Amino acid sequence: MSSDIIKVKNLTKKYDGLIAVDSISFKVKEGEIFSLVGPNGAGKTTTVEILECLKKPTSGNAKVLGHDVKKEDDKIKKEIGVMPQDFNTFERLTAKENIKLMGDLYGSDNVKEIMQKVGVDEFKDKKFEDLSGGMKTKVGIGMTLISNADLLFLDEPTTGLDPHARRETWNLIKDLKKMGKTVFLTTHYMEEVEYLSDRAGILIDGSIEVIDSIENLIDEHGGGIKVRVLEDGKALNIINDRADEVLKGEEGTWTGIFDSKKEAREALIKLFQLDSKVEVEEAGMDEVFIRLTGGKIDEGGELV
Amino acid sequence: MKRAFSLFISLTKNWLRSKTGVFFSILFPIMLLLIFSTVFGGQQAAEYTLHVQNDDLVEGEETQLSSVFIDALGSSESLNVVEVDNLTEHREERAFGSFRALRIEEGFNETAINKSIELRTKVIRDTMERANGDFTLFSIEEKVENITDELDDQNVSKELRKRYEEEGYELSSDENISIIVLQEGDSWNLYDEEKGYDHEIREENGTLNVYWNFEEETSPSAEITLMLNEDDQAAPIIRGNVLGIIDSFNSQMLGLEEDDTVINITEETRDERGLQPVDYYLPGFIAAFIMSNGVIGVTSNISEFKRNGTLKRLTATPLKKRDWILANVGQQTVLAFALTAIMILVAILVFGAQAYPGPYAIGLIFLGAVAFCSVGIVLGGLIKDVEAASGAGNAIAFPMMFLSGAFIHVETFPDYLQTVARILPLYYFHQGLREIMILQNPSDAFLAYLVLGIFALFFIVLAIKTTRWKDI
Numbered sequence: 001m002s003s004d005i006i007k008v009k010n011l012t013k014k015y016d017g018l019i020a021v022d023s024i025s026f027k028v029k030e031g032e033i034f035s036l037v038g039p040n041g042a043g044k045t046t047t048v049e050i051l052e053c054l055k056k057p058t059s060g061n062a063k064v065l066g067h068d069v070k071k072e073d074d075k076i077k078k079e080i081g082v083m084p085q086d087f088n089t090f091e092r093l094t095a096k097e098n099i100k101l102m103g104d105l106y107g108s109d110n111v112k113e114i115m116q117k118v119g120v121d122e123f124k125d126k127k128f129e130d131l132s133g134g135m136k137t138k139v140g141i142g143m144t145l146i147s148n149a150d151l152l153f154l155d156e157p158t159t160g161l162d163p164h165a166r167r168e169t170w171n172l173i174k175d176l177k178k179m180g181k182t183v184f185l186t187t188h189y190m191e192e193v194e195y196l197s198d199r200a201g202i203l204i205d206g207s208i209e210v211i212d213s214i215e216n217l218i219d220e221h222g223g224g225i226k227v228r229v230l231e232d233g234k235a236l237n238i239i240n241d242r243a244d245e246v247l248k249g250e251e252g253t254w255t256g257i258f259d260s261k262k263e264a265r266e267a268l269i270k271l272f273q274l275d276s277k278v279e280v281e282e283a284g285m286d287e288v289f290i291r292l293t294g295g296k297i298d299e300g301g302e303l304v
Numbered sequence: 305m306k307r308a309f310s311l312f313i314s315l316t317k318n319w320l321r322s323k324t325g326v327f328f329s330i331l332f333p334i335m336l337l338l339i340f341s342t343v344f345g346g347q348q349a350a351e352y353t354l355h356v357q358n359d360d361l362v363e364g365e366e367t368q369l370s371s372v373f374i375d376a377l378g379s380s381e382s383l384n385v386v387e388v389d390n391l392t393e394h395r396e397e398r399a400f401g402s403f404r405a406l407r408i409e410e411g412f413n414e415t416a417i418n419k420s421i422e423l424r425t426k427v428i429r430d431t432m433e434r435a436n437g438d439f440t441l442f443s444i445e446e447k448v449e450n451i452t453d454e455l456d457d458q459n460v461s462k463e464l465r466k467r468y469e470e471e472g473y474e475l476s477s478d479e480n481i482s483i484i485v486l487q488e489g490d491s492w493n494l495y496d497e498e499k500g501y502d503h504e505i506r507e508e509n510g511t512l513n514v515y516w517n518f519e520e521e522t523s524p525s526a527e528i529t530l531m532l533n534e535d536d537q538a539a540p541i542i543r544g545n546v547l548g549i550i551d552s553f554n555s556q557m558l559g560l561e562e563d564d565t566v567i568n569i570t571e572e573t574r575d576e577r578g579l580q581p582v583d584y585y586l587p588g589f590i591a592a593f594i595m596s597n598g599v600i601g602v603t604s605n606i607s608e609f610k611r612n613g614t615l616k617r618l619t620a621t622p623l624k625k626r627d628w629i630l631a632n633v634g635q636q637t638v639l640a641f642a643l644t645a646i647m648i649l650v651a652i653l654v655f656g657a658q659a660y661p662g663p664y665a666i667g668l669i670f671l672g673a674v675a676f677c678s679v680g681i682v683l684g685g686l687i688k689d690v691e692a693a694s695g696a697g698n699a700i701a702f703p704m705m706f707l708s709g710a711f712i713h714v715e716t717f718p719d720y721l722q723t724v725a726r727i728l729p730l731y732y733f734h735q736g737l738r739e740i741m742i743l744q745n746p747s748d749a750f751l752a753y754l755v756l757g758i759f760a761l762f763f764i765v766l767a768i769k770t771t772r773w774k775d776i
Contacts, residue, residue, distance in 0.1 A: 052620050053620075073774075077620065078622045084613055088612040088613040090314055091318070092318045093314055093317055093318055093321075097314065097317065101310055104306065104307065105621040
C-alpha cells in the first residue's frame, strides 16, 4: 500500500483580499503521477509553489514528505526536484553547465548519467538561449532530476511546446514514473492529464471541483460511451433498448449514449452480431471537464 | 559555501558571455578613459603653463627688470606664463599635472644691474689689455727685495707707497689695505678697500709688475630658480625656452656679449612624480564604473533574473539567500578587479600613468565593490518591474558619477555642489583610490575606508533584509 507523500488540508492563499487558493485538500500517493488541472488563474501554480516552499500559505496545512511547508522549507527543498512554470535558467550557460550548477546546488555529481537519461547529451554544449522549446524542457527536467529527489514538481512543463516536443516530454515523464519517482504535474492540457496521470484534481477558481483516478473521473463525469449507428432498423432497436439517451444525427444516423460501460458492451456485441456499421466514441478528460465546469480550456490555457 | 561558489562561477560565466554586459562593464569605461585622457590631458600640448612667482618687489611693486623678464617669458609661444603669489600653496592645491614653475629671487633687479656694469667694465679692461699686449699698471725694477720682504710681512712699505704715488695711484691708510700672499715668494694680492684697488703684484725676472686683478668677480648674479619634475617629458622644452629667453634678455636688455650672463639659473628638480591628467581620471573612472556596475548592472541582472524565472528556479533549490548575495558580491568583486587591472594597464601603456595598485587599493576596491553591489541587490530586490529597476539604477548612478567629481575636479564646482559631492560615497571612493594609487598616501585614505566600510556594512545588511526568497 503506497503512502501519502503529500498531504494538503484546507490550504488557502490570498493576495490582497483576492483568493487564489480556497481551502483545498488532497493527497498525493508515493510513486504516482498526480495532475492538478485547470485553466489559467485557477490556482495551480500558487498551490504547487506553496508545496515547493516558494510561497507562504495564508492558512491551512500542507506536508511534503512529512515536512511542514511553513516550518521546514530547508528540508523540503533538499528532498524535492522542481521545474517551475515558464522554466528558465542562465541563458548563456550551456545545457551541461546548467545541469551541473543544479548538481552542485543539490550536492549531486551524476551530470553525465542525467544528460543521457533525458536526452541532453546531443546538445549539451549548446547555450541555453540557443535551444528549442523542447530541448529547453529536457534541460529543465534534467535540472530537476539531478536533485536525485523522489518527488518531482513539474509546473506546466509542456506549455508552448510543439506536438512532437510535447510527446517527447510525455515519454520522459512516463520514464520518471518508471524510475520510481512521484510526479506532481500541473497542466491545462486534458490530453496530457489523461495520457500521463494516475490521478488528477480539477481546480477551478482556487477550489478543487473533483479529484480521483483518471478512470473514475471519466466513468463518473465523462458522459458515457457514444455509439453511433448508420441505419434505423434492428440496430436502432438495440440502441433504443439499452442506451440511456438516443439522439438523431445527420444523414439518418442515430447516437446512443451509454452511462454504463456494461450496457454499452452488451449493445456492441449485439450490433457486431448483426454486422451493423457502428462508430464508438469513448469519453475523455475533455468531456469530464466540460461536464463539470460547463466550459473548455483553449490552447492558451484560458477557460472558454 | 560550495553552493555560493558554484553560483558565482555560473554568474561570472553568464556575464562574460554577454557581449552587452562586457561592453558596458569593461570596454565602455576604457573608451571613456581614453577619450577623457586624450581630450583633456594629451601630452602633445603646444603651450606649457609655467607658474611664476616674482619675489623681487619694492614696496609691493615688481621691479622693472623682473617685470620685463616676466614679459619676455610671456612672449614665448611655447610658454603660458601664470603669475602666482605663492608657488608652494599652489603646488599643494594642484596635485595633478606636472609642476612647472619659476621663481625670480629677491634682488634680481639690483644684482642684474650691478653685474651688468661689472661685466661691461671687464669688457673695457679686456679691450685695454688686448690693446697693450698686457695690462700692467706699472713695474718696479729697483730695490725689489726690500719691497718684497715687507710684502711678506703684510705691510705696505714706504717704498711701495712712493712708487704707487709716482705712478699716479695713491694708497689709503694701512688699515684699509689688505695683502694676501698668493704664491709664496713671487705673487701677492693688494686690495685697498677705500680706493677700490684690487691689484696683483708679481715678481717676474727680478722685476715687480703690478696688474689689475680681473680674476675675482665681486658682484653676485641675479638669481632665478626653475622648478621642474624629474620625469616631466616637457621639462627639456621648458628649460630650453627659459634659457633662450635669458640669452635674449642678456643681449637685448643688458647689451652683453653672447657668453656673458647676469642671470644665474638654479634648477630645482622635484623628486615627486609628474602626474598627468590621466592620473586624476583613472581612479575616478575605476571608482565610477565599479559603482555603476554595481548599482546599474546588478540591479538590471537581478530584476531580469526575477522576470525570466531564473531566480525562482534558484529559490526552489537548497540554495540559501546568503549564498545568492555572496555569489553576486563575489562576481562584482572579480569584475571590479578585472576592470581595475585592465584600466590601469591601458592608462600606463597609453598615457604613462603613475598608478600603483597596492594592497590598500585592493582593500578599498573590495569595499567599493561590496558596497555598490549591495545597493544593486537592494534595488533589484525591492523593485519588481525590470524597467523600473533599471531606471532606478540609472537615476542613482549617473548623477552620482558627475556630482561626486569622479570625472571633474570637485574644486571647480560651486560651493553648494562641493557640499553635495562630499555626501556621496563615490566621492570618498575615488578620492581614496587617488590617495592610495596615485599620490601613495594610504594614511589619507582612512576616511574613504571608514565611509565605504560603513556604507558597505549598511547596504549588505539591507540587502539581506530586502532580498525575498519567498513570494517572488
